Amino acid sequence: MRAAQSRLANHASVLWISTAPFIPEALPASQALRVLGCEFDAIVFDAFSGLAVNALAAVSGTLRGGGVFILLSPPLEQWPQFPDPAYQRFLPYPYTPSAVKGLFLRRFIRLLQEPISPKPIIQFASQTQAEVVAELVKAATARVLTADRGRGKSAALGLAASQLIAQGKTVLLTAPARAAVEAVFKHAEFAPDFYAPDAVLLNLPRADVLMVDEAAAIPLPLLLKLAQAYPRCVFATTLHGYEGSGRGFVLRFQQALSQLDPHWQSLRLEQPMRWPFNDPLEALIYRWLLLEVEAPEWQGDSQQPVEYRQLEPEQLLENETLLRQLFGLLVTAHYQTRPSDLQQIFDAPNLSIHVLQQAQQIVGVALLSREGGFDPELSAAIQRGQRRPQGHLVPQTLSFHAQLAGAAELVCERIMRIAIHPAIQGQGWGQQLVQHVFKYAAWQAADYLAVSYALSPELLQFWQQSGFILARIGHRQDTASASRSAVQIRAISTAGQALVNTILMHGPIDPASVSRN
Structure with a gap:
């Protein structure tokens, strides 16, 4: 860890995720979501303090292109046997870390030793962030905004909300938890009012535009009620990220939304904001944590036995x-x-x-x-x-x-x-x-x-x-x-x-x- 401190001495902004007492500026993994929406030249993730993989996936998306990501760990051959403090999250009483076989880490170590194949470049109907913001500001009907992590979805919502408020519009923001939209507020010069989803439906506050972030974490019936109550509604969700996958949700929700609002439109952010396409760190994180997987296409026969x-x-x-x-x-x-x-x-x-x-x-x-x-x-x-x-x-x-x-x-x-x-x-x-x-x-x-x-x-x-x-x-x-x-x-x-x-x-x-x- 001292070596990491010396190596990063010349970096302007360094994020430390650790509980080590001699790194006073370090954040514990439990507070990692506080930095979403920020950018860093270097990140040091201390696995000796616990390999909290949700936090690791989240903070890796805050690294600028060309930045340095350092993962501090025991020697690879010893790591699967290390009594990781993060194991306590899923170990029920009376199990101790000695009961863990370390299979998750064994797979990661194997992946580290394999070459990373670049993703094929697929042409999507994707928009730039500026185009998405402009569309959200002028839209008169529902919009569904999808993006992978690190594509600027939260920034787009914050910028659009500010422009709408500057025009005299009332904007409401809702999400499963307020912590999920901190990045939206960081990019909003004029902040929208935040309500929990149930509070919106209970009070029906007046608004010209309702923005729903991380919509995939909200039950479909509630989303449809929100769409009925607020014709100008933006539903945004992450397709693949540390907090879950929204791919299956998008398919179900779009079908149901079409019954309510046939004129809704889909918006997509594809290009990473802080790093180039096919970035090796993103590729490794996605492959290790299976952030991009979804149900394979059905190829069987429902009439045949299983x-x-x-x-x-x-x-x-x-x-x-x-x-x-x-x-x-x-x-x-x-x-x-x-x-x-x-x-x-x-x-x-x-x-x-x-x-x-x-x-x-x-x-x-x-x-x-x-x-x-x-x-x-x-x-x-x-x-x-x-x-x-x-x-x-x-x-x-x-x-x-x-x-x-x-x-x-x-x-x-x-x-x-x-x-x-x-x-x-x-x-x-x-x-x-x-x-x-x-x-x-x-x-x-x-x-x-x-x-x-x-x-x-x-x-x-x-x-x-x-x-x-x-x-x-x-x-x-x-x-x-x-x-x-x-x-x-x-x-x-x-x-x-x-x-x-x-x-x-x-x-x-x-x-x-x-x-x-």
């Missing part, structure tokens, strides 16, 4: 095509699938991977997290609110929030993610995959299968048809989705059935109430 398989992380390490299929399916189905999820797939000791395959193509994937199984003393402390061990979402929710005695003693397999290829959704393959993981959970001697998700009538119906009962609905609505969290479970063992019976004895929650929230 094969269920449980995959080991080592198989994904050895088969890059299989890995890209699996992760591409997840990022297409779940916007907030992030680089840290890739690390968890490789290294979380309590996670299992389940897929449906047809002709060597993955068409369905489910990730399961093993939770619970606490001793009676710790279970009672959890119920009283005296202990909150890392992880174990559903057992702790049922024990503390629902006050179900002994719930944390039971073993649960929680479905963290489930995704079916978009081309074959609605044909029962999702329920087929649930049946397979139910059998797996029974084989693993779990007491019940569980799922936690943002409540909607459609998802509630799916899980009920899959044999799950509604165990708990959260009290508070999420500001971005206006949805409450839900926990549903399906009994496996006798003890699991007793838990289900206890929940049902207190009276099932009326599913019709879901549509009123």
Whole structure:
């Protein structure tokens, strides 16, 4: 680290991501999003302080072209065995870093030793930033702005908002969280008013233009309500980036928006703002963290049978095509699938991977997290609110929030993610995959299968048809989705059935109430 300080002494602006006490200007990885919208001549990322891959992906986009990116790490041959502090993010109690196999890092080390092939130059219907700003200022109907990270999307929104406000227009800005639009405000000489998505719909403040940033992280029904309430609406989202992938969202949203506003137009920013096309650092980051993957084109036959398989992380390490299929399916189905999820797939000791395959193509994937199984003393402390061990979402929710005695003693397999290829959704393959993981959970001697998700009538119906009962609905609505969290479970063992019976004895929650929230 001292060597890095000496080497960068002549650089005007240096960003340090570290918790080292002798670098007073350093930011911890947890505060990395504060620098979005800034530019640096050099970046030093201290992996000894924890390889927080979401932060690494984010800050790499703030480096100027020709800049220096230094990743401080243990010697490569020792790095996979290093007890990384960042592992605590996904290691549930009582696991320690020694339980991590280091597969995520083994893949990265392999990629470092392979040549980086330049991307093919593809001609898109892309606009310059100035053209996008001009279009946003004059647009009378909805606009959908898409871009990869580092393409100046936030700057374009900020500049357009300032010009509109200077013309006497009222501009509102909304996003899943205010932190997500700090870069917009940095580029706005005249700042728009910020509202959370649910607050916009609740209060319907007057505005000439509504700007929605990171729209892919907001549920589709809410976006359509915003489009109905504000005819001049800008929906912007990142296609590939550290915060998730918006490719699948864009396809779904554009189809729905066409029903409301046939005159909407698409805008795209393609050229990087700070570095040239085919920049080697961007290429490495994208390849390592799979930022560009999406569900592969469907090449099978929905009438043909599929094969269920449980995959080991080592198989994904050895088969890059299989890995890209699996992760591409997840990022297409779940916007907030992030680089840290890739690390968890490789290294979380309590996670299992389940897929449906047809002709060597993955068409369905489910990730399961093993939770619970606490001793009676710790279970009672959890119920009283005296202990909150890392992880174990559903057992702790049922024990503390629902006050179900002994719930944390039971073993649960929680479905963290489930995704079916978009081309074959609605044909029962999702329920087929649930049946397979139910059998797996029974084989693993779990007491019940569980799922936690943002409540909607459609998802509630799916899980009920899959044999799950509604165990708990959260009290508070999420500001971005206006949805409450839900926990549903399906009994496996006798003890699991007793838990289900206890929940049902207190009276099932009326599913019709879901549509009123």
